[in-house]
Amino acid sequence: NAGVMQNPRHLVRRRGQEARLRCSPMKGHSHVYWYRQLPEEGLKFMVYLQKENIIDESGMPKERFSAEFPKEGPSILRIQQVVRGDSAAYFCASSPQGTGGEQYFGPGTRLTVT
Amino acid sequence: AQKITQTQPGMFVQEKEAVTLDCTYDTSDQSYGLFWYKQPSSGEMIFLIYQGSYDEQNATEGRYSLNFQKARKSANLVISASQLGDSAMYFCAMREFGTGTASKLTFGTGTRLQVTL
Numbered sequence: 001n002a003g004v005m006q007n008p009r010h011l012v013r014r015r016g017q018e019a020r021l022r023c024s025p026m027k028g029h030s031h032v033y034w035y036r037q038l039p040e041e042g043l044k045f046m047v048y049l050q051k052e053n054i055i056d057e058s059g060m061p062k063e064r065f066s067a068e069f070p071k072e073g074p075s076i077l078r079i080q081q082v083v084r085g086d087s088a089a090y091f092c093a094s095s096p097q098g099t100g101g102e103q104y105f106g107p108g109t110r111l112t113v114t
Numbered sequence: 115a116q117k118i119t120q121t122q123p124g125m126f127v128q129e130k131e132a133v134t135l136d137c138t139y140d141t142s143d144q145s146y147g148l149f150w151y152k153q154p155s156s157g158e159m160i161f162l163i164y165q166g167s168y169d170e171q172n173a174t175e176g177r178y179s180l181n182f183q184k185a186r187k188s189a190n191l192v193i194s195a196s197q198l199g200d201s202a203m204y205f206c207a208m209r210e211f212g213t214g215t216a217s218k219l220t221f222g223t224g225t226r227l228q229v230t231l
Contacts, residue, residue: 033218042118042205042221043159056218091159093219103219105151105159 002027004094004106005074012112019079019086021109025094032075033103034067037089049075082113116140118206118222125227127196134181135191135225137206143167145211148189149219150180153203162204165189196229203227 005024013019025032030051035043045059049069060067064082069075079086089110093103119138127133139148150162165173165180173180181190193200206222 031217035219035221042223043207043219045218045220048217059218089157093159095217102149102161102164104161107158110157 004029004092004104006090006092006106006109008109009107010110010112012114013082014114015083016081019082019111019113021077021079021090021092021111023075023077023092023094023106025075025092026096026104029094029096029104031095031097032069033093033095034075034077035091035093037091037108039088043091046077079111082111084113087111087113116222117220118208120206120222120225122225123223125225126230127193127227128230129198130195132192132194133196133227135193135204135206135227137189137191137222139187139189139206139208141187141208141210143210147209147211148180148182149207149209150178150189150191151205151207151221152200153205153224155202159205163191193227198229198231201227201229 004026007022032049034046037043047060047067048056052071064080066078089108091108092106095103117140146167148165152160152162163173163175163178163180165182172182177194179192203224203226205224207219
């Protein structure tokens with residue numbers, strides 16, 4: 001049973017470009033969470049999605065960031081017009097249910113903005 | 115107020131010794147869960163142990179145990195018989211089940227553990 005998959009593992013973007021991060025949850029999991037880890041800090045919650053629905057986006061910056069989890073395919077975290085401060089590790093986690101239960105983390109995508 | 119506080123930015127322990135990593139939390143919910151994750155230098159997040167607020171027994175998983183003191187709101191991780199491979203960042207995290215945002219994990223700032231020979 002494959003774990004949570006994230007790609008790419010490393011992504012380099014120039015300031016002003018778009019970054020698109022993908023997350024495929026574990027088989028049978030319909031709940032996806034995105035977290036951001038700035039250098040030398042803990043993970044910070046960004047958004048929680050179920051298939052075709054955003055459940056909680058209280059941690060998402062108001063501008064330039066968006067997330068989706070379509071009926072088919074991976075969850076996508078999109079960052080438009082990236083800035084240096086967006087450089088971080090972005091982790092996706094999935095769970096079979098929303099409340100309770102463990103969240104299984106992917107390996108993360110390291111975004112570097114030059 | 116910080117939801118999760120880890121006051122030890124770095125810790126050293128000798129191989130084969132036990133070490134305690136501190137974690138205190140702040141919540142007004144009666145129902146919550148506490149987690150510990152390990153993050154080695156390769157970067158992935160590895161789940162170690164879970165304690166529910168209503169669990170009467172302290173959680174244990176192999177060499178990991180969680181010293182849960184509910185009245186003090188502390189959930190310290192104890193690693194027994196440390197190994198060189200235990201060198202990593204360790205994060206304490208909490209989920210609060212009584213609120214509308216019951217699904218998100220709130221993390222502390224982490225403790226970097228270095229195991230020495």
